[in-house]
Amino acid sequence: MNKKALLEAALFVSEKPLSLEKICSLLNSTKEEVKKIIQEIQKETKKEERGIELVETQLGYELRIKPEYRDKIAPLAPLSDLSEGMLRTLAIVALKQPIKQSVIVHYQGNKVYGYVKSLEEKGLIKTEKFGRTKLISTTQEFERYFGKSSEEIKSKLEKAKIQT
Amino acid sequence: MNKEENILKTIIEKESWEEIIYFIVGVENLDPWDIDLIKLTQGFIKFIRSAQELDFRIPAKIVFVAAILLKLKADYLSIFEEKESKVEETLKEEKAFEDLGIDPNLAIFAHPIKRIPKRQVTLDELIRALRKALEVHERKIKRKIEWQARLRAEIAIEEDVTRKIEKIFREIEEALEKSKREKIEFREIVEKWDRDSVVDHFVPLLHLEKDEKIETEQPEILKEIWISKK
Numbered sequence: 069m070n071k072k073a074l075l076e077a078a079l080f081v082s083e084k085p086l087s088l089e090k091i092c093s094l095l096n097s098t099k100e101e102v103k104k105i106i107q108e109i110q111k112e113t114k115k116e117e118r119g120i121e122l123v124e125t126q127l128g129y130e131l132r133i134k135p136e137y138r139d140k141i142a143p144l145a146p147l148s149d150l151s152e153g154m155l156r157t158l159a160i161v162a163l164k165q166p167i168k169q170s171v172i173v174h175y176q177g178n179k180v181y182g183y184v185k186s187l188e189e190k191g192l193i194k195t196e197k198f199g200r201t202k203l204i205s206t207t208q209e210f211e212r213y214f215g216k217s218s219e220e221i222k223s224k225l226e227k228a229k230i231q232t
Numbered sequence: 233m234n235k236e237e238n239i240l241k242t243i244i245e246k247e248s249w250e251e252i253i254y255f256i257v258g259v260e261n262l263d264p265w266d267i268d269l270i271k272l273t274q275g276f277i278k279f280i281r282s283a284q285e286l287d288f289r290i291p292a293k294i295v296f297v298a299a300i301l302l303k304l305k306a307d308y309l310s311i312f313e314e315k316e317s318k319v320e321e322t323l324k325e326e327k328a329f330e331d332l333g334i335d336p337n338l339a340i341f342a343h344p345i346k347r348i349p350k351r352q353v354t355l356d357e358l359i360r361a362l363r364k365a366l367e368v369h370e371r372k373i374k375r376k377i378e379w380q381a382r383l384r385a386e387i388a389i390e391e392d393v394t395r396k397i398e399k400i401f402r403e404i405e406e407a408l409e410k411s412k413r414e415k416i417e418f419r420e421i422v423e424k425w426d427r428d429s430v431v432d433h434f435v436p437l438l439h440l441e442k443d444e445k446i447e448t449e450q451p452e453i454l455k456e457i458w459i460s461k462k
Contacts, residue, residue, distance in 0.1 A: 083350065132352055133351050133352060135352070135354075135355075138351060138352060138353075138354045139354050139356060141351065142351065142354055142357075145349045145350070145351040147349070147350045147351070148350060148351055148352065148353045148357070149350045149351070149352055149353070150352075150353050152361065152364075155353060155357065155358060155361035156361045156362070156364060156365035156368075157365075158358065158361070159358050159359070159361040159362035159365060160362065160365055162358065162362075163362060175365055175368075175369045176365065176368075176369075213352060214355055214358070216355065221355065221358070224355060224359060225358070225359060225362050228359040228362055228363055229362065229363075229366065
């Protein structure tokens, strides 16, 4: 069985990112061997003619649609990997970062604690202790996720805020 | 007399449904599984048709007992099915993967072969989410302001009631002084005898009574209320 093909199939069908350990056990291979295969797929998917990319996140490896094609394919896949609540939290953080968790709670209520935890697990935001609350800001993964710098995203969000 | 006819007789004779179940399972030592609910129901319908006078507690009891027996049977069936299906599923899974020579690790990917894709969100969606969050926040602030205004209004109403009580108390004092009696009629302090006016005077009266400033008595229900100072 071709291991690269097997990994590609597994990543395609898996709903959640796959950890390195999981992939090793699936492919019955060592970490080094798996990493080599991953790099090969990443190199191939980086090419312009490919619409997907293999990304390593805090939760593991996953296949993603390249940011530049997301708008076009969005109507075909109505389900997204972030819930509406999580998305609102992320938008507030992106606009007002660094922002205190207590301020977001003021906006969205107590559910924010759960959203912050999930977003942090996904690596899209980072938190640091700040007195009794947390100071939250976006990460490099956030920039990679949207394929734009935090500044670019912030300026777009600010424009939207003015229009509101 | 068959089993079901016996149970029907028990249901008619016994007082409570607990007694009936106890009699069926404990005394008669019948297995609920062996009781034919169709026969029991048919027997009951026959009984209803032949009965000259019907005690309505009997239908209630029979419905209850039939429901309990049905539940016992259903529980028994579900336990049985669960055990069987679990074993079968495990056997099927193991065999299928072994037969196909597939690594058991692949089992987690067995369903679905084509997943429902979850894509990453777009920047437009992030912008929309921000707008929504701001809208919700503004609505929340608006609601808070409205609520505070309503609270202030309620406090104002409360103050009005206090003033009203004092006013009515003064009126009572004046009326007592004017009449030179120890007691006056409620009617004497209500200028216009209509619903609003009566309620307007009656509520402060209750407060004054509670505050032990006045004493009221109504010798006859729905007749005159007499007011005196304490």
